Amino acid sequence: MARTLAEKVWSDHVVRHAEGEPDLLFIDLHLVHEVTSAQAFDGLRETQRIVRRPDLTLATEDHNVPTIDIDKPIADPISRAQVDALRNNCAEFGVPIYSLGNAEQGIVHVVGPQLGLTQPGMTVVCGDSHTSTHGAFGALAFGIGTSEVEHVLATQTLPLKPFKTMAITVNGALPEGVTAKDLILAVITKIGTGGGQGYVLEYRGEAIRALSMEARMTICNMSIEAGARAGMIAPDETTFDYLNGRDHAPKGADWDAAVAYWRTLPSDADAKFDAEVVIDASELSPFVTWGTNPGQGAPLSDVVPTPEDFADPAAREAATKALAYMGLTAGTPLKSIAVDTVFLGSCTNGRIEDLRAAADIVRGRKVADGVRFMVVPGSVRVRLEAMAEGLDKVFLEAGAEWREAGCSMCLAMNPDKLIPGERSASTSNRNFEGRQGPGGRTHLVSPQVAAATAIRGTLSAPADLITNAS
């Protein structure tokens, strides 16, 4: 029978199938961080269980580590206690860990792929909803809660009900200056924050095939914002080229065997999806959010919408509430909205290509007066690579802050946060109320829009800078 990519990966991991029960799935890679693991390790201790496969488990410190003065002890005692708990737990249970200061430390979803640990056809889980990022390799990757973290630590398996499948087919080519971030924001606005619930999304079509691995990660990363636990992209030559030679990628005969297997994974031509959404890439333009959930977005060239224009009463009420929180008036051109802070980073857009794209726009220009532009690489590796290319100097000379690696202002668990009422343009993934600090207001944007916004001080596309210069 014809099968989709998701169905193939699923069936290759079923340890046990019984009628009326969830399938028991084997987990190939379990990533761990400080925020969602402490209570799971406690659970193991209470029940005198061990970590079944520490060699399939990897921890890193990312969510609440500082991005300055990392050679000093973490100032916030509660954050420090949580990071210490992770270090102690990893030592006690034999789990490898990349701590603050280590050359491989960084955001868990940046670290896994750059080490070559994320590979096609794997099952990958982490106590973090943006685990969907790893689906860019054709892995079935999804976020789990702390009870499930404990379950995987103890058994290396998870009981799961099969997902439905949804194809997101993106035809045509993205216009110049339109990025993967614009594409995924447009997809979420189209299907809504609940549109993907119960589904694994498979992004396919010409526009997806043309994307780099890093751009694919940006797309899959935000699947959760459409309500889907996982997003996937079929592995191809782009995937194999990215993986070949990485630290944990297979070598020699194993590489050949792996590639032969990976080539069997793409959805069969006649495979049936439970739902399909078709998008024409050529119609897209830079996209931003105006509201307080990632489905409340619009093309940057548009205006703040009028709540009365929404047919659905719940959407109308949500839009009214969002505009009040965001301090925005219907009909205001989005490009006239001034920001206080620009944040470039996160597991969505904190990789080297993102930093390069932003640096290309910033080079030789100055950050607008009164705007704080924070650049936070996704990992130490990304940071060092950027510095080797001189990108740190480009950002610093423009007046930006060049920080150490971590989740930072994406979720404001460390000292990097907005103050109440402050407005940001952010390359992160969530514009929820207070996400970047209590009372803070977030507009989600691509790295290119973030950079142009930092220069102009109002939400801007790179093209707006060129017009100005000429």
Added chain:
Amino acid sequence: MEKFTVHTGKAAPLRASNVDTDQIIPAEYLKRITRHGFEDALFAAWRKDPEFILNQPQTQGVTILVAGPDFGTGSSREHAVWALMDYGFKVIISSRYADIFRGNSGKQGLLTAVVDQEVVEALWQIIEEAPETQVKVDLEARTVNAGELTASFEVDDYVRWRLIEGLDDIGLTMRHVETINSFEAARPTFKPVTR
């Protein structure tokens, strides 16, 4: 886990859609390393507003939350479930939930009942007019009852069975450790390890 068959209690109406887990519990409270004591963190930002529904005298002692669609979206933080339970909630009623939140609830014994949005609206009306109404949620019969209203709700069969029996997931999986061993032995050698 405590067994769940029937629960009767007061209910609070939360007239909002897309209540994300950042609202249920803001990130600053996620630094704690205990599994309990999150009652103060529940809806922390909204509770600063005196008008918020859980600050009203009539909602004191509620154990059931009736919420708009897409409850629990966003972050996977299980702390959202712990905070709801520590506050005293035993049941959430909504027309739609985010998948991860729903899974987390099932693991902890917090019942997430799915009803049509019309039932949510009817419940809102009943409990707003008569906040002392005792709402009865019967997991065996899959029904919710409030005043004149009786409606059936959906819940996953397997989760229902586990809640009624009060069974621990890890214990259930451990019964199949031999099957896991043999699956593991047959895995391809090209799969990566972390050290």
